[in-house]
Amino acid sequence: MGARRGFTLIETIVACSLLLVVFGGVFYFFSVGARGFNLGLSQSQTLSDFQAFARLIKRDLELTHYYSVSTVMRTADTSRGTVDREGLSLAGLSDWGDDSRFEVATGLPKWDRWILFHANREDVGTLFRSELERRPVASGSYYPLRPRTAGDVLPLMIGDPAALPGILRSQTLTRNVHSFEVALDDGHQSVEVHLTTFADPGLRMTSQERDEEYKETRVVVVPLNSYPPI
Amino acid sequence: MNRRSRRGIALFTTLVLLTVLAMLVASFTSIHQKQLHLMQNDEHHQAAEEAARSALEYCQFRLERHRQWGSAEFDGAPKPDIATLQIEERTGTTRVDGKVLASGAEFRVRITNNISGTADVDGVPGGYCRLRVTASRGRSEVRREALLGTAPIFDGAVVASKNINIDAESLTISSTDPFRNRIRAKGNIEVPDYDGPFRFNPADSATETGLLWSQKGIRMGGKDLENPTHAQNAAEATGGRFLPRAATHHDVYDLQLEEVVNWGPVEADEQKVEVESGVYVFNRLETSHGDIPVLERRDWAIDPVSGEVTGDHVEEVWLVNDGLPTGATDGIAARYGIPENKVNRHDSNEFSLDTGVHVHFNSLNPYYGGTPEPPHIVLNSDVDLVANGDFGIMSASGNYDPVILFRDPITGEVGGKHSGTITALGSGEGKPGSIYLQGAIIGSGKLLAKGDVTIRNTFANVDSDGEDSDLSIYAGKNVTIRPQKQKWFDEETGTVDSSAEGHTAFRGLVFAGEDVLIEADKDVDPNVKDPANVRIEGAVVARDGNVTVQSGKDVNFIYNPLLLDSILARNTASRIRMELAVWREL
Numbered sequence: 001m002g003a004r005r006g007f008t009l010i011e012t013i014v015a016c017s018l019l020l021v022v023f024g025g026v027f028y029f030f031s032v033g034a035r036g037f038n039l040g041l042s043q044s045q046t047l048s049d050f051q052a053f054a055r056l057i058k059r060d061l062e063l064t065h066y067y068s069v070s071t072v073m074r075t076a077d078t079s080r081g082t083v084d085r086e087g088l089s090l091a092g093l094s095d096w097g098d099d100s101r102f103e104v105a106t107g108l109p110k111w112d113r114w115i116l117f118h119a120n121r122e123d124v125g126t127l128f129r130s131e132l133e134r135r136p137v138a139s140g141s142y143y144p145l146r147p148r149t150a151g152d153v154l155p156l157m158i159g160d161p162a163a164l165p166g167i168l169r170s171q172t173l174t175r176n177v178h179s180f181e182v183a184l185d186d187g188h189q190s191v192e193v194h195l196t197t198f199a200d201p202g203l204r205m206t207s208q209e210r211d212e213e214y215k216e217t218r219v220v221v222v223p224l225n226s227y228p229p230i
Numbered sequence: 231m232n233r234r235s236r237r238g239i240a241l242f243t244t245l246v247l248l249t250v251l252a253m254l255v256a257s258f259t260s261i262h263q264k265q266l267h268l269m270q271n272d273e274h275h276q277a278a279e280e281a282a283r284s285a286l287e288y289c290q291f292r293l294e295r296h297r298q299w300g301s302a303e304f305d306g307a308p309k310p311d312i313a314t315l316q317i318e319e320r321t322g323t324t325r326v327d328g329k330v331l332a333s334g335a336e337f338r339v340r341i342t343n344n345i346s347g348t349a350d351v352d353g354v355p356g357g358y359c360r361l362r363v364t365a366s367r368g369r370s371e372v373r374r375e376a377l378l379g380t381a382p383i384f385d386g387a388v389v390a391s392k393n394i395n396i397d398a399e400s401l402t403i404s405s406t407d408p409f410r411n412r413i414r415a416k417g418n419i420e421v422p423d424y425d426g427p428f429r430f431n432p433a434d435s436a437t438e439t440g441l442l443w444s445q446k447g448i449r450m451g452g453k454d455l456e457n458p459t460h461a462q463n464a465a466e467a468t469g470g471r472f473l474p475r476a477a478t479h480h481d482v483y484d485l486q487l488e489e490v491v492n493w494g495p496v497e498a499d500e501q502k503v504e505v506e507s508g509v510y511v512f513n514r515l516e517t518s519h520g521d522i523p524v525l526e527r528r529d530w531a532i533d534p535v536s537g538e539v540t541g542d543h544v545e546e547v548w549l550v551n552d553g554l555p556t557g558a559t560d561g562i563a564a565r566y567g568i569p570e571n572k573v574n575r576h577d578s579n580e581f582s583l584d585t586g587v588h589v590h591f592n593s594l595n596p597y598y599g600g601t602p603e604p605p606h607i608v609l610n611s612d613v614d615l616v617a618n619g620d621f622g623i624m625s626a627s628g629n630y631d632p633v634i635l636f637r638d639p640i641t642g643e644v645g646g647k648h649s650g651t652i653t654a655l656g657s658g659e660g661k662p663g664s665i666y667l668q669g670a671i672i673g674s675g676k677l678l679a680k681g682d683v684t685i686r687n688t689f690a691n692v693d694s695d696g697e698d699s700d701l702s703i704y705a706g707k708n709v710t711i712r713p714q715k716q717k718w719f720d721e722e723t724g725t726v727d728s729s730a731e732g733h734t735a736f737r738g739l740v741f742a743g744e745d746v747l748i749e750a751d752k753d754v755d756p757n758v759k760d761p762a763n764v765r766i767e768g769a770v771v772a773r774d775g776n777v778t779v780q781s782g783k784d785v786n787f788i789y790n791p792l793l794l795d796s797i798l799a800r801n802t803a804s805r806i807r808m809e810l811a812v813w814r815e816l
Contacts, residue, residue: 026247026250030250030254033254033257033258036258037254037257037258037261040258040261040262040265041261043265044261044264044265044268047265047268047269048268051268051272055275059815062813063813063814063815067437067438096814096815097814097815097816099353102812104350104355105355106355106379106811107354107355107358107377107379107811107812108811108812109812109814137435139435141435143408143435143437144408144435144436144437145437146437186471186473186476187473187474187475187476187477187478188477188478189478224810224813225810225812225813225814227409227809227810227811227812228381228385228409228410228809229478229809229810230412230441230443230473230476230478
């Protein structure tokens with residue numbers, strides 16, 4: 001067996017180049033996979049957030065009376081332009097499972113809550129859901145049921161909802177709110193809610209370009225406790 | 231490094247790469263599965279929700295056709311086939327099981343039907359039905375409770391399946407129901423301007439101030455409320471809601487004559503009196519001893535130009551002998567060309583036409599003198615007067631107006647709880663079954679006709695503030711109300727009470743199978759406008775036509791559901807309407 005010959009320069013260069021291509025390919029694949037993973041995770045989170053938001057707002061709207069629903073128009077000046085950050089007020093009930101929360105003679109709900117959805121005016125906004133007490137009239141009745149005016153609702157849309165007097169409950173539904181719009185459709189007796197969220201731009205899976213991270217969801221609900229139906 | 235260790239590097243590298251790849255694949259799979267689960271859960275939840283709504287709609291459909299449905303255990307009676315649902319009404323229970331074929335979602339409904347009850351049963355108020363629904367799809371399950379109440383058959387002061395057009399100096403839409411103060415048209419609505427002449431007058435503590443609902447357009451004083459500015463101004467000026475191009479579903483209930491022939495509470499002493507078809511015309515007949523008053527029954531005829539009922543050939547005559555020489559009435563039958571037995575001679579200025587139907591000539595007969603008063607036809611309030619053809623009352627000359635008076639036969643009370651009925655059923659001989667009344671209508675009465683009902687009323691009112699209906703009208707075709715100026719009812723005395731001119735204010739239901747027309751210009755001269763006030767409490771309904779008010783002065787339509795319930799009390803045993811009162815989570 002003769003002495004072993006070393007690698008020639010060319011062999012070394014070819015081997016290194018091949019290794020570079022193979023590892024480059026592996027890393028590219030890994031990087032794309034990682035971006036995809038992050039993107040999927042982010043989308044999954046957004047989907048989950050939207051579903052939670054949609055289920056909550058659908059529940060509140062489906063159980064309310066159309067006559068109690070009102071909207072407050074408001075905009076916010078953000079780094080991405082002027083956007084709608086509106087308010088949605090509706091009547092609710094403290095406990096749908098409690099029979100004492102319904103009128104004895106008619107079986108109708110004793111609307112003892114005001115529910116407010118609103119997005120604040122921060123550059124990247126936050127969407128809140130707040131509950132306030134709705135008191136009966138002097139006779140003890142929770143009727144007539146009329147919507148709250150903008151004058152009633154606007155003061156509740158300023159600052160931290162949890163710190164407002166009279167707030168029974170306040171929760172943050174989603175952050176990264178870009179716009180929150182509400183439209184009442186009297187013709188169909190339905191309420192349409194449109195939420196757009198915004199997140200820092202993320203890299204695309206297969207390029208160095210960044211995508212604008214706007215995601216939107218639209219919910220249309222017919223309030224079912226609108227007695228008597230129109 | 232020897233050869234063996236170099237071989238190990240290749241294996242190690244491969245394993246690392248495979249591990250990384252496996253982790254990536256596992257992560258992707260996990261994310262996708264998570265997303266899939268989220269979507270599937272959402273889809274299943276949605277399907278379960280929709281199944282619960284389908285269950286509600288099925289039960290509502292069944293209850294509207296049979297109010298006792300589910301109040302007793304099911305006995306296997308046939309049920310309707312619904313193409314989209316698979317339904318089983320469990321025999322021996324009050325439970326319905328079902329499946330939505332499209333989504334595969336299943337539901338189960340427990341029914342507590344207390345619609346016919348008055349007291350609370352198992353937490354369900356009288357007049358309501360409770361449905362407890364459990365619906366599921368996959369692992370998603372929703373539990374809901376619905377409370378269905380009986381809805382009014384008509385839910386507005388004015389309801390039309392075509393257009394509503396009200397031309398009046400002022401219009402007030404009122405209601406005694408705190409939840410409803412509305413007028414509805416499947417066609418266009420045209421009413422006076424919101425800026426003054428139009429107003430809502432809701433009940434105390436009303437949730438609904440007022441609502442104009444139209445599946446087409448709404449115009450107020452010529453302003454189109456599809457224009458958002460006008461719509462906003464109208465809402466601010468009146469406090470009401472205006473829904474042009476409304477997309478919600480509404481059907482105008484197709485009330486049938488058979489359902490209302492005996493409408494209202496059953497009276498133990500009611501009696502049916504059949505009279506000959508025709509127009510009963512007050513007239514004067516010249517005799518050798520001067521004019522004598524007569525009542526003629528003429529064939530129903532309509533003037534082709536004016537469209538007014540005129541009466542044709544005389545078929546029967548009623549007259550008063552008393553005070554006249556015998557010879558004065560001789561030859562009457564021959565002059566009319568009718569048999570002698572169709573000339574009914576009476577000895578008093580007041581006589582019976584039939585059981586419970588009386589005629590007073592009053593001062594139409596100059597021989598009796600006394601207080602000037604137009605002729606009356608008085609119907610006992612326990613009488614259902616039925617014409618197998620048409621029925622009309624009028625004066626021949628048109629210079630005076632008869633009075634149709636519904637009266638309690640015992641107390642003589644006009645109005646009150648009892649009410650007489652005039653029914654025109656039509657006949658196979660081409661008689662449409664119409665009613666035509668000229669003059670004042672006083673008392674609690676009901677006019678039911680297979681064809682048209684026309685009243686040329688100088689007065690239609692008794693006790694608009696009372697609890698009972700004054701006048702209810704059902705016409706299979708058209709209803710025409712023409713308030714009139716009170717005319718000189720007697721040429722000899724020449725007296726008229728102008729305070730009651732064209733007065734139209736009554737409580738009751740006005741229902742037309744086709745159109746309702748209220749021509750409120752009291753003056754017959756088309757060149758002279760003399761608008762009348764119109765106030766109808768109850769509801770005005772055009773089942774398949776328009777509601778039109780022309781030349782009204784102060785027009786007030788008042789929705790009164792309790793009054794309508796009392797009028798249609800007998801009808802509620804058959805078809806009913808249900809509406810969702812509460813939909814809640816359990």
